[in-house]
Amino acid sequence: MELNTIRDRSTEFHACVDSLARRNNLSNSRLLSPNQKQNTKSEFTKAAAQIAREINATVAKLHSLTRLARKKTLFDDRPNEINELVMAIKQDITKVNRQIALLQNHQRQQLQQHQSQAQQRQVQQHSAGVIASLQTKLASTSSEFKSILEVRTQNMRDQKSRRDQYSAPSSSFIAPPTSTLATASSAMNTSIFTPASVSSDATGVTLFSGEFSLFAPAAPSAHYSSLYNPDHNPYAAVTTSDKLDDAAADGLRNRGNGNSSSVIEIGNQQVFMPQQNNVATMEYIESRGQAIESIESTIAELGQIYSQFTQILSQQREMVQRIDMNVMDTEVNVVNAHNELAKFLDRLQGNRWLMIQIFAILVVFFMLFVVVA
Amino acid sequence: MPKVFSIAVADTNGGCQILAAENDLMSFNYFQRGSVQEFLGFFIKTAVERTQRGMRQKIEEQQMYVGHVYVRSDGLAGVIVTDIEYPTRSAFTIVNKILDEFSAKFPKSQFAGMSPANTSSVYPELKEQLVKYQDPHAADPLLRVQRDLDETKIVLHKTMESLLNRGEVLDDLVQRSDQLSSQSKMFYKTAKSTNSCCTY
Numbered sequence: 001m002e003l004n005t006i007r008d009r010s011t012e013f014h015a016c017v018d019s020l021a022r023r024n025n026l027s028n029s030r031l032l033s034p035n036q037k038q039n040t041k042s043e044f045t046k047a048a049a050q051i052a053r054e055i056n057a058t059v060a061k062l063h064s065l066t067r068l069a070r071k072k073t074l075f076d077d078r079p080n081e082i083n084e085l086v087m088a089i090k091q092d093i094t095k096v097n098r099q100i101a102l103l104q105n106h107q108r109q110q111l112q113q114h115q116s117q118a119q120q121r122q123v124q125q126h127s128a129g130v131i132a133s134l135q136t137k138l139a140s141t142s143s144e145f146k147s148i149l150e151v152r153t154q155n156m157r158d159q160k161s162r163r164d165q166y167s168a169p170s171s172s173f174i175a176p177p178t179s180t181l182a183t184a185s186s187a188m189n190t191s192i193f194t195p196a197s198v199s200s201d202a203t204g205v206t207l208f209s210g211e212f213s214l215f216a217p218a219a220p221s222a223h224y225s226s227l228y229n230p231d232h233n234p235y236a237a238v239t240t241s242d243k244l245d246d247a248a249a250d251g252l253r254n255r256g257n258g259n260s261s262s263v264i265e266i267g268n269q270q271v272f273m274p275q276q277n278n279v280a281t282m283e284y285i286e287s288r289g290q291a292i293e294s295i296e297s298t299i300a301e302l303g304q305i306y307s308q309f310t311q312i313l314s315q316q317r318e319m320v321q322r323i324d325m326n327v328m329d330t331e332v333n334v335v336n337a338h339n340e341l342a343k344f345l346d347r348l349q350g351n352r353w354l355m356i357q358i359f360a361i362l363v364v365f366f367m368l369f370v371v372v373a
Numbered sequence: 374m375p376k377v378f379s380i381a382v383a384d385t386n387g388g389c390q391i392l393a394a395e396n397d398l399m400s401f402n403y404f405q406r407g408s409v410q411e412f413l414g415f416f417i418k419t420a421v422e423r424t425q426r427g428m429r430q431k432i433e434e435q436q437m438y439v440g441h442v443y444v445r446s447d448g449l450a451g452v453i454v455t456d457i458e459y460p461t462r463s464a465f466t467i468v469n470k471i472l473d474e475f476s477a478k479f480p481k482s483q484f485a486g487m488s489p490a491n492t493s494s495v496y497p498e499l500k501e502q503l504v505k506y507q508d509p510h511a512a513d514p515l516l517r518v519q520r521d522l523d524e525t526k527i528v529l530h531k532t533m534e535s536l537l538n539r540g541e542v543l544d545d546l547v548q549r550s551d552q553l554s555s556q557s558k559m560f561y562k563t564a565k566s567t568n569s570c571c572t573y
Contacts, residue, residue: 278428278429278430279431280428280429280430280431280441280461281428281429283431283461284429284461284462284465287460287461287462288462288515291462291515291516291519292515294519295515295518295519295522298519298522298523298526299522301526302522302525302526302529305526305529305530305533306529308533309529309532309533309536312536312537312540313536315540316536316539316540316543319540319543319544319546319547320543322547322550323543323546323547323550326547326550326551326553326554327550327553327554329554329557329558330550330553330554330556330557331557333554333557333558333560333561334557334560334561336561336564337557337560337561337563337564337565338564340561340564340565340567340568341564341567341568343568344564344567344568347568
C-alpha cells in the first residue's frame, strides 16, 4: 500500500526551520521576523496537515478492518490479516496522538516566543481550534476502532461456540490462553482489549491485576495431547479462536517435551507461558486460580446481599410512610376532639348560667305565689 | 501463627553462590542458632543446585519446616524457609517479589562480589521484608483481599440482621399507630356526640 511509504519527517523539518530561524535571528532580526512568523505558522499548518493525512490513512485502514471483521464465515476467517491491521491501526493511533501532543507543545512554545499582542490571540485561537479538531477526529477514530474490536470479539465468540458444537471433545482447553490474553492486553496497556478477555465459558477467571495471570492455570495432561498432536484437524485442536490462542498453540507445539517455558510472540511483545511439569508450580498456580475463584464468588455473594438489602429497605420505607400517616391522622383527630370538648365545656358553662337564671326566676315566682297564697 | 525463618537470594550461574540472606532465628535456642544458620545455608545451596531453571519446588522437612525454592530462567534463585503453616502461594509470591526487587536494585555485574555478609549492609530492605512477611497476609494480595472480603461479608451479615430487626420494630410501630389513630377517631366521635346530644 502506498500509504506505508509516507514517512513522517516533520520533526526534521521543524529542526531545519528552527536552525534557519536562529541563524536569521542572529544576523538580521527585524526584517525577517514577519517572515519568521509566517514560517512558523506555515510550519504549524504543515504539521497539522501531516497529522490530518495520517488520520485519514488510519480511517481507511479502519474501514478495511471493518469489512474484514464483519464477515461471518466460519472457516474463512483470516486472523493474520486482521491482527496485522489491528496492530497497524493501534500504532498509527498512538503515533498520531504523540504528534498532536508534540504539535501542541510546539505551538505553546511558539506563542511564548513571539510576544506581539494583536496577532497572538488570533494565532492562539486558530491553532487551538486546529488542534481541537484533530483531537476530536482522532477520538472518533479510536472509538470506532473500539467498537469494531468489540464486534470482532463477538464474532469470534460466536464462531467458537459454533465450532464447539461441531468438535465437542477437544473444546475444553479454553481457560488458560484467555487469561494470558488478559495479560497481554494489560501488558500492552490498551483498554480496548478488555471485552476480549472476558471469555464466555472460562471458569470464573475474570480480569484481575496482571501479576498472576502471566501463569496459565494448569491444564491437565490429557489436553496437552490434543494440542500437541500435529495430526489433529487444526480447527479441532485450536478451538479457541482468539489471536493469543493461536500463538499459544504454536508455542506449545514448538515446545518439545518437558521444557520449562515458551516464549510467544504476540505482536511486538513477548509473553512467557510456563508450562511446568512439577508439582509445586502446579500447586501454586492452582491455588491462585482457586483463590481468584473464591474471591469472585464472594464478591458475587456480596452483590446479592446488597440487592436484598435495597429490596428490604424499600419495603420498610413503605411501612414508615404508613406509620407517618397514621400518626398524623391521630393528631388531627385529637385536635378536633379537643375542640369539640372545649365547645362542650363552653356550652356547659353557658348552659349552667342560663339554668341558674331560669331557676332563680322560677324560685322568685314560687315565692310570689306562696306569699300571695 | 505461620513463621518465616529465612529469605535468601542466590545465583546459579557458574555454581551456586548465595548473594543475600536474612535469618530470623528467634524461636530457636541461643546455642542452636549457629548450627541452624549453617544448616540453612547448606539447605539453600543444595536446594538451588538441585532445582532446574524456571521451576519451583517445595521441600518439606520433618513435618516442621518447609523450603520454597524458585529458580528463575536467568539463573537468579530465591529461597524461603518457613514452617508448615505458611501458605505456599504467599511464599512463592514473596519469592517473586524479592527476586524482582533484587534484580532491579543490583545489576548482574555486582553478583560476583556479593556474599551474605556484605550484602546485608547494602540491602537492608531484605531484613525489613523478612519482618513484614511474618504475616502471610501482608505478602500475598490475594490473601489480603480474601480476608477483607470475609470481614466485609461478616459486617454485611450483621447489618442484615439488624435490618430485619428494624423491620419487625417497624411492623410493631405500624400496628400501634394504627390503633392510636382508630382510638383517637373514637374519641373524636364521642366528643362530637356528647356535644350534639344535649342542646339545652
